[in-house]
Amino acid sequence: xxxxxxxxxxxxxxxxxxxxxxxxxxxxxxxxxxxxxxxxxxxxxxxxxxxxxxxxxxxxxxxxxxxxxxxxxxxxxxxxxxxxx
Numbered sequence: 001x002x003x004x005x006x007x008x009x010x011x012x013x014x015x016x017x018x019x020x021x022x023x024x025x026x027x028x029x030x031x032x033x034x035x036x037x038x039x040x041x042x043x044x045x046x047x048x049x050x051x052x053x054x055x056x057x058x059x060x061x062x063x064x065x066x067x068x069x070x071x072x073x074x075x076x077x078x079x080x081x082x083x084x085x
Contacts, residue, residue: 008061033076034066041077059085 027043037052039045059067067085070076
């Protein structure tokens with residue numbers, strides 16, 4: 001990023017799912033550990049989990065830090081489930 005007018009790009013929509021009814025539930029635990037919503041880890045989630053991930057992005061943009069960290073994915077998952085940031 002050069003200067004204050006840098007551009008933000010959201011990428012990697014490989015796990016995207018078209019949910020036209022907004023009623024179907026997904027159950028596979030997938031995604032990047034740092035951005036995953038608690039509902040995803042619990043195995044029953046819908047479109048609201050995307051708002052969680054967006055909130056994580058905003059947190060990072062405002063603070064410059066990840067809200068949930070760990071040496072391995074399970075440490076991150078534990079913190080996400082407990083809300084320990």
